[in-house]
Amino acid sequence: MVDYERQNLPELLQAYYRLLFPHKLFHRWLSYDNENGYFERREFSFTLAGDIYVRYQSFGDSLEMERAIVSRCPEKIDIGAVYNIRPKESKSVGLVAFKAEHRELVFDIDMTDYDDVRTCCKGADICPKCWPFMIIAAKILNRALREDFGFQHLLWVYSGRRGIHCWVADRRARKLGGDARAAIVEYLSVIEGGGFKDKKVSFDGTHSLHPSIVSALKTIDRYFDSVVLDKQKPLETPQQMNAIVDLCPDSALKEQLKTALLNPKLKDSTDRWDQLVTICGGYFDKLSKQKAFTKLKNRHFVDELKLQLCYPRLDINVTKGLNHLLKTPFSVHPKTGRICVPIDFNEMDSFDPFKVPNISSLCHQIDDKSRSDAPNERSYEKTDLHKSVKIFQNFIQNIEKEIKLLKIKDSDDKMDF
Amino acid sequence: MQFNANRETRLWKGSSGTGLKETPLVGHHMTNQYDDSINFYTIPPFGKISLEESEDMVAERLNLLMVCDEMLKNLEKTSNFKRNKTYFESLENRLLNAESKNEKNFYAMGKQKSKNMEVINARRRDQISHFLLRIYYCRSDELKKWFISRECEILRARLMDNSITADLPSILAKNGFNFQEVPEEERRRLMDQINWNNTLRQSVNIVVYKIPFEESLEAIKTRKVFLNAGNAYIMVQDMVSVICSKFRAELSHSLAIMQLSLHQLEEDQRLIPRLQSLHTHIIENRNSSVKTEDELGREIVRPQMIDGLSKESFPPCMQNTHEILRREHHLRHYGRLHYGLFLKGIGLSLEDALDFFREEFIKKTTPEKFQKEYSYNIRYNYGKEGKKVVGKAYSCQKIINDNPPGTADTHGCPFRHFDAKNLQQFLRKQNINENQSQEILEIVANEQNYSKACSKYFSCKHYWYPEMNVYHPNQYYTESRKAFKMSALTPPGSGNQSALLTANDMSMTANATADSLDESVFETEDEFDKSVAAMDLDVSVAEPIACTDSTEPQE
Numbered sequence: 018m019v020d021y022e023r024q025n026l027p028e029l030l031q032a033y034y035r036l037l038f039p040h041k042l043f044h045r046w047l048s049y050d051n052e053n054g055y056f057e058r059r060e061f062s063f064t065l066a067g068d069i070y071v072r073y074q075s076f077g078d079s080l081e082m083e084r085a086i087v088s089r090c091p092e093k094i095d096i097g098a099v100y101n102i103r104p105k106e107s108k109s110v111g112l113v114a115f116k117a118e119h120r121e122l123v124f125d126i127d128m129t130d131y132d133d134v135r136t137c138c139k140g141a142d143i144c145p146k147c148w149p150f151m152i153i154a155a156k157i158l159n160r161a162l163r164e165d166f167g168f169q170h171l172l173w174v175y176s177g178r179r180g181i182h183c184w185v186a187d188r189r190a191r192k193l194g195g196d197a198r199a200a201i202v203e204y205l206s207v208i209e210g211g212g213f214k215d216k217k218v219s220f221d222g223t224h225s226l227h228p229s230i231v232s233a234l235k236t237i238d239r240y241f242d243s244v245v246l247d248k249q250k251p252l253e254t255p256q257q258m259n260a261i262v263d264l265c266p267d268s269a270l271k272e273q274l275k276t277a278l279l280n281p282k283l284k285d286s287t288d289r290w291d292q293l294v295t296i297c298g299g300y301f302d303k304l305s306k307q308k309a310f311t312k313l314k315n316r317h318f319v320d321e322l323k324l325q326l327c328y329p330r331l332d333i334n335v336t337k338g339l340n341h342l343l344k345t346p347f348s349v350h351p352k353t354g355r356i357c358v359p360i361d362f363n364e365m366d367s368f369d370p371f372k373v374p375n376i377s378s379l380c381h382q383i384d385d386k387s388r389s390d391a392p393n394e395r396s397y398e399k400t401d402l403h404k405s406v407k408i409f410q411n412f413i414q415n416i417e418k419e420i421k422l423l424k425i426k427d428s429d430d431k432m433d434f
Numbered sequence: 435m436q437f438n439a440n441r442e443t444r445l446w447k448g449s450s451g452t453g454l455k456e457t458p459l460v461g462h463h464m465t466n467q468y469d470d471s472i473n474f475y476t477i478p479p480f481g482k483i484s485l486e487e488s489e490d491m492v493a494e495r496l497n498l499l500m501v502c503d504e505m506l507k508n509l510e511k512t513s514n515f516k517r518n519k520t521y522f523e524s525l526e527n528r529l530l531n532a533e534s535k536n537e538k539n540f541y542a543m544g545k546q547k548s549k550n551m552e553v554i555n556a557r558r559r560d561q562i563s564h565f566l567l568r569i570y571y572c573r574s575d576e577l578k579k580w581f582i583s584r585e586c587e588i589l590r591a592r593l594m595d596n597s598i599t600a601d602l603p604s605i606l607a608k609n610g611f612n613f614q615e616v617p618e619e620e621r622r623r624l625m626d627q628i629n630w631n632n633t634l635r636q637s638v639n640i641v642v643y644k645i646p647f648e649e650s651l652e653a654i655k656t657r658k659v660f661l662n663a664g665n666a667y668i669m670v671q672d673m674v675s676v677i678c679s680k681f682r683a684e685l686s687h688s689l690a691i692m693q694l695s696l697h698q699l700e701e702d703q704r705l706i707p708r709l710q711s712l713h714t715h716i717i718e719n720r721n722s723s724v725k726t727e728d729e730l731g732r733e734i735v736r737p738q739m740i741d742g743l744s745k746e747s748f749p750p751c752m753q754n755t756h757e758i759l760r761r762e763h764h765l766r767h768y769g770r771l772h773y774g775l776f777l778k779g780i781g782l783s784l785e786d787a788l789d790f791f792r793e794e795f796i797k798k799t800t801p802e803k804f805q806k807e808y809s810y811n812i813r814y815n816y817g818k819e820g821k822k823v824v825g826k827a828y829s830c831q832k833i834i835n836d837n838p839p840g841t842a843d844t845h846g847c848p849f850r851h852f853d854a855k856n857l858q859q860f861l862r863k864q865n866i867n868e869n870q871s872q873e874i875l876e877i878v879a880n881e882q883n884y885s886k887a888c889s890k891y892f893s894c895k896h897y898w899y900p901e902m903n904v905y906h907p908n909q910y911y912t913e914s915r916k917a918f919k920m921s922a923l924t925p926p927g928s929g930n931q932s933a934l935l936t937a938n939d940m941s942m943t944a945n946a947t948a949d950s951l952d953e954s955v956f957e958t959e960d961e962f963d964k965s966v967a968a969m970d971l972d973v974s975v976a977e978p979i980a981c982t983d984s985t986e987p988q989e
Contacts, residue, residue: 166647167664189664193648200651204661227657228627 021354044079060097154329177350
């Protein structure tokens with residue numbers, strides 16, 4: 018792979034937008050089978066060189082969009098909501114009348130939010146040891162969105178640096194109001210509290226765990242040994258052990274765990290975790306046999322620990338706000354030069370963010386000849402972008418199929434009258 | 435009286451299977467709609483009723499709504515806005531005991547199982563009073579919002595009654611709520627998950643509804659129900675929030691339709707004024723019986739007095755801000771800061787300040803947002819947050835010179851920050867006559883002496899000229915209150931005499947004013963000392979700053 022250098026970005030972007038960016042597909046996606054005026058009422062936002070934000074742009078058709086992108090060469094393109102009127106005309110209409118109507122239901126997960134549980138990197142860095150947190154998060158969310166909420170058209174996208182996005186494009190999802198989005202996020206969030214709250218997951222032991230949480234735990238169990246215990250090693254030093262054990266709300270159990278984990282026979286995090294699970298299990302079994310129900314309110318402790326370590330940490334404001342902006346797929350991340358590529362969910366486990374093509378390599382892959390050629394819709398086929406575009410195409414085709422079915426159903430419903 | 439405009443088109447899926455049009459509302463069928471203790475008000479009442487009787491019914495209902503009003507206001511003050519068990523217990527208790535001319539109010543009486551005449555009568559009062567109040571509360575968005583949420587609270591209280599659960603499926607069906615029941619086979623297959631929390635010991639014959647998740651947001655938010663393929667599986671006893679939100683939507687729809695045909699109802703000159711006065715009497719004057727002075731003889735300012743006081747005694751800057759708050763239901767940062775501290779200075783308590791701003795702000799935003807974004811500032815002003823220092827009301831000098839209003843801001847000194855045209859309009863609105871208005875405008879234009887202009891304004895409003903120029907909004911206020919007290923001592927009709935007060939009287943008043951001002955604005959001696967120093971500064975700076983700025987548009 019060719020190394021990316023930030024100083025070359027303006028030049029690279031020109032070539033990328035002219036030759037590689039899938040403008041036509043983009044337009045096809047956002048028109049949703051030509052639902053009336055959908056595309057024209059969509060907000061686009063450009064970030065130009067020098068952090069200049071240009072919001073509330075909209076385009077009449079694919080060509081107008083392509084021209085704007087190619088000529089202005091934005092460092093970042095965001096997609097906003099579908100408004101009741103064309104956003105570019107919003108200034109002529111009073112702000113009160115200008116309203117966001119529809120948008121995809123979107124999720125944003127960022128690795129920085131895992132800083133208190135990952136031991137390998139901090140901040141914007143990621144490595145093969147912590148990336149699997151994203152895999153677990155995606156699997157849990159994917160199941161809940163499909164099975165619980167019944168959504169079908171999910172596009173998973175690598176954000177270009179340290180996280181993932183999910184776009185839910187079902188018609189039902191696009192129509193959700195702000196309160197419904199907020200309710201969905203609350204349903205999907207279990208991590209609560211910031212830097213000043215250590216125990217971030219708490220469930221009342223007098224109740225069972227909700228089926229959705231039980232499913233999440235099943236997913237976590239599949240990864241817990243290999244990802245958390247082997248890669249992250251959360252129970253190596255006495256400090257680490259204390260930090261985990263201190264989360265235990267039952268003081269008697271906490272004391273028991275503290276001494277037990279210091280046992281020198283336990284060699285590594287895996288041994289110590291097993292010991293912790295065994296002790297907690299025995300402790301709560303005993304209480305349960307004694308029918309000491311009031312003392313059982315902490316019985317979900319082990320599950321709470323697992324959730325605190327692995328459950329998806331959503332940026333809730335991105336999902337809640339109907340008019341919130343989110344970076345488009347196929348944008349270029351200015352810091353890493355990597356493309357925000359769609360991910361085939363079936364291959365989520367093997368997805369490697371470090372192998373995502375960067376803009377320098379892609380431009381290198383188009384040979385000099387085709388560079389000087391007139392822009393060709395299919396130039397991407399010669400590059401590593403090929404596979405990502407296929408995933409995107411697939412996603413769009415499935416949406417179009419759904420809309421066709423819905424249209425037939427709509428007209429059938431009308432016939433009933 | 436006709437309620438036809440309000441009729442809904444939904445079909446009745448009751449046991450008889452009749453459509454609404456065929457449902458006779460008279461004769462022996464009358465009792466059918468009073469079968470259950472819960473009424474969703476889908477059928478308007480029919481028949482004749484005397485004005486006196488209707489007045490009693492309306493008063494009865496308003497007392498119940500008042501209970502809900504107070505309960506909801508308390509709920510808004512809690513940290514998580516969650517209705518817990520204690521909340522429902524106290525709501526139920528207070529509703530059962532709400533005032534009524536009858537031995538028991540219709541809420542309490544209508545609840546009883548036995549269907550004797552008294553119970554039916556109570557349920558009838560429930561129905562009629564609800565529809566009567568619709569006529570009054572449909573006339574503005576604010577009234578509608580108030581009415582709907584209070585009505586929902588009554589419904590919620592009724593639904594929380596455990597004894598209703600068994601009848602609920604049939605009540606819902608009768609009232610046209612076509613919630614989809616989960617078929618037997620599916621229910622058996624999913625029972626473990628539906629009943630994930632073991633709320634049901636015997637789960638054999640329980641009715642479970644399958645509700646699109648968009649209609650059961652409350653339930654999914656709290657992860658209370660099982661969710662599958664976009665549907666929430668809700669057991670009948672957990673349906674409260676779903677039913678309430680549906681009822682809310684339908685009531686809101688009905689009121690909107692009714693509002694459109696208001697002009698037909700306006701013709702009836704007997705009913706509307708009565709409803710209006712009952713509303714004012716019961717809802718708006720609820721706090722009117724409280725004391726008006728504290729133990730030191732100072733006027734106690736309560737939120738409901740602010741409108742009146744603002745017209746009489748607020749300095750122009752604060753009156754303007756008050757009007758903007760009432761009109762826009764919002765103030766931007768400096769508006770909140772200046773006005774909030776001013777109100778604190780005139781004696782509004784922290785609790786009342788929170789109530790006052792909350793009530794206005796939540797017309798435009800949610801109670802949650804108010805709690806999160808605005809209540810901190812108000813508490814801060816009162817020294818309950820941050821540095822825990824009691825905030826000082828801004829002096830004229832600060833209001834005039836610091837943080838001038840930006841393009842979207844509305845705070846500031848009208849004499850300094852309005853252009854001549856707007857200032858003239860403002861003065862006209864305050865009933866300043868044209869000659870005097872011209873004088874004020876000249877002081878502003880020629881001398882740029884805003885303090886003098888404000889004093890002149892004061893004299894126009896009170897028929898006297900204060901000895902000291904106005905240098906602080908709270909000074910203006912206190913002086914104005916004194917003036918009103920004094921003129922109240924003079925015989926009615928001799929208002930002009932107050933203009934003849936001797937110079938001696940006036941200086942005495944001014945001194946007394948300065949003292950009471952400090953007492954009311956500052957709480958500790960330390961603060962008091964500093965404030966005196968600051969005030970000296972204010973006075974001495976007041977003159978020079980008046981002529982520094984030349985950018986004021988001159989016409």
